Amino acid sequence: MIEFKKVTKYYNNHKALNNINLHVKQGEFISLVGMSGAGKSTMLKLLVGEEQLDDGSILIDDIDMTKIRKSDLPYLRRKIGVVFQDIKLLPKRTAFENVAFAMEVSGHTKEQINKDVPRILELVGLTHKTHNFPHEMSGGEKQRVAIARSLAHRPVLLLADEPTGNLDEINAAEVIDLLLKINELGTTVLLATHASDLVNKIKKRVITIEGGQITMEQEKGKYKL
Amino acid sequence: MKFFISLLRIIKSGVMNLRRNIWLAAASTLIMTITLIILSVMTLLFIITSYSVQSIQERVDISTYFKSDVSEARILVIRDELQGDSRIASVNYVSSAEARQNFEENNRDDQLIIDSLNELTDNPFPSTLQIKANNLEDYPAIANMLEESSYRDLIQEINFEDNRIIIERLNSLLTFIITFGLILMVVFCLIAILVIFNTIALTIYNRREEVEIMRLVGATNWYIRGPFLVEALTYSVIAAIITSALILPIYFQMLPKISNYLTPGANIFSGDIKIFLGVIVVQLIIAFILSAISSLLAMRKYLRI
Numbered sequence: 450m451i452e453f454k455k456v457t458k459y460y461n462n463h464k465a466l467n468n469i470n471l472h473v474k475q476g477e478f479i480s481l482v483g484m485s486g487a488g489k490s491t492m493l494k495l496l497v498g499e500e501q502l503d504d505g506s507i508l509i510d511d512i513d514m515t516k517i518r519k520s521d522l523p524y525l526r527r528k529i530g531v532v533f534q535d536i537k538l539l540p541k542r543t544a545f546e547n548v549a550f551a552m553e554v555s556g557h558t559k560e561q562i563n564k565d566v567p568r569i570l571e572l573v574g575l576t577h578k579t580h581n582f583p584h585e586m587s588g589g590e591k592q593r594v595a596i597a598r599s600l601a602h603r604p605v606l607l608l609a610d611e612p613t614g615n616l617d618e619i620n621a622a623e624v625i626d627l628l629l630k631i632n633e634l635g636t637t638v639l640l641a642t643h644a645s646d647l648v649n650k651i652k653k654r655v656i657t658i659e660g661g662q663i664t665m666e667q668e669k670g671k672y673k674l
Numbered sequence: 675m676k677f678f679i680s681l682l683r684i685i686k687s688g689v690m691n692l693r694r695n696i697w698l699a700a701a702s703t704l705i706m707t708i709t710l711i712i713l714s715v716m717t718l719l720f721i722i723t724s725y726s727v728q729s730i731q732e733r734v735d736i737s738t739y740f741k742s743d744v745s746e747a748r749i750l751v752i753r754d755e756l757q758g759d760s761r762i763a764s765v766n767y768v769s770s771a772e773a774r775q776n777f778e779e780n781n782r783d784d785q786l787i788i789d790s791l792n793e794l795t796d797n798p799f800p801s802t803l804q805i806k807a808n809n810l811e812d813y814p815a816i817a818n819m820l821e822e823s824s825y826r827d828l829i830q831e832i833n834f835e836d837n838r839i840i841i842e843r844l845n846s847l848l849t850f851i852i853t854f855g856l857i858l859m860v861v862f863c864l865i866a867i868l869v870i871f872n873t874i875a876l877t878i879y880n881r882r883e884e885v886e887i888m889r890l891v892g893a894t895n896w897y898i899r900g901p902f903l904v905e906a907l908t909y910s911v912i913a914a915i916i917t918s919a920l921i922l923p924i925y926f927q928m929l930p931k932i933s934n935y936l937t938p939g940a941n942i943f944s945g946d947i948k949i950f951l952g953v954i955v956v957q958l959i960i961a962f963i964l965s966a967i968s969s970l971l972a973m974r975k976y977l978r979i
Binding site for chain 2: 520523524525526527531537539550551553554555556557558598599601602
């Protein structure tokens with residue numbers, strides 16, 4: 450489903466990614482581990498077209514990221530859900546409205562939104578917070594709203610960039626459990642993190658990145674840095 | 675269907691932007707209104723002045739009064755001769771009887787004049803040739819030619835009211851209005867662009883989180899830009915409505931009076947609804963262009979898509 454071929458990316462003169470080769474199969478759950486600045490986020494940014502690669506190629510299904518037109522990026526982004534460490538919810542909107550926002554953008558009708566949003570909130574276990582604002586929720590709940598929003602377009606791929614970075618252990622575990630559940634329902638998940646104990650519990654494929662290069666690949670792996 | 679849902683959401687979002695920054699919106703609308711008022715007033719002044727010039731030009735002619743003993747046949751020969759002149763547009767013959775009749779008709783309410791006219795045994799009105807030239811500049815030459823013609827002896831008086839000075843003054847007023855108006859317009863257009871540019875830039879800043887999330891969840895470029903354009907265009911629509919309401923009484927009440935003052939007795943300018951609608955359409959177009967320019971500039975500079 451995703452194919453990185455000899456991908457190289459520079460930031461000014463700094464080589465952020467160096468000759469990355471990676472194949473991700475449909476329905477996989479992959480943990481990208483490594484220290485801050487290792488290049489995890491850059492890999493995710495390349496996948497949504499936020500950054501352009503300097504050498505090599507990336508294929509998502511049969512879409513070549515080096516050839517995609519700028520005007521087609523929005524449609525690609527509707528197929529890829531993204532979750533961040535800093536959550537990025539709209540503070541003046543309720544959980545429902547934050548999720549609905551994503552559906553409004555792509556021109557869904559009010560009826561569709563009223564039908565789908567409660568289902569998605571139920572999936573992330575936040576039915577009871579439907580009409581609460583972000584400041585009335587815990588960090589984990591907020592992140593689950595963000596995950597719900599990223600699911601609004603029924604993405605085939607979910608990218609999570611340090612989603613547990615600002616959360617305590619219990620909340621972090623909840624978020625990881627949710628990602629695993631989403632993965633079980635068929636969505637490919639790419640989780641970038643440096644939280645070793647969480648990765649050890651997941652027991653899925655682990656890719657370790659150091660200094661912009663893949664240094665280790667393990668099936669059912671552990672965090673070894 | 676999807677298109678209309680999105681369009682509706684864009685318009686709604688644009689109007690919401692405006693309401694969130696109501697004071698900035700007011701400032702933008704005000705400056706746009708001032709610009710449009712200047713544009714409208716200049717246009718109306720231009721219209722009324724050129725209308726006056728035209729109606730004065732229509733009234734200019736040379737009246738050649740013939741002595742009472744000159745026969746009608748002789749006058750008609752002279753008329754035919756004059757009509758051959760390429761500078762002359764028309765020559766109208768008014769016989770002394772017709773002249774008297776016209777006079778009586780014009781003064782039929784004034785019994786005193788009619789009575790004193792009836793006292794006279796002879797017809798005091800001479801036969802006349804009214805000459806109109808093709809060009810305003812030709813009148814002095816034509817008047818000169820009549821003065822030096824072979825039939826000068828038959829003519830009692832050549833009456834040439836030289837309105838050229840008035841026309842020249844009106845024309846220079848016209849030039850002044852155009853020059854001054856254009857300079858004023860350019861200055862205010864620039865101010866309007868700057869003010870709206872800043873307003874939209876601030877809206878973009880206030881909504882930067884929302885824009886970022888929009889991009890994230892796959893909003894198209896026009897869905898992200900649309901609300902800012904709608905906001906700017908709304909300023910122009912409101913400004914155009916206010917301006918129209920303000921110039922409505924000027925156009926239909928004051929302009930006819932100014933027209934009467936500038937060219938008394940002439941064809942008085944009576945507000946033509948078509949011209950008024952034309953002025954409104956033009957100001958709306960200019961306002962739209964200004965809004966579009968400033969919001970697109972602001973988006974180019976501050977909106978990362």
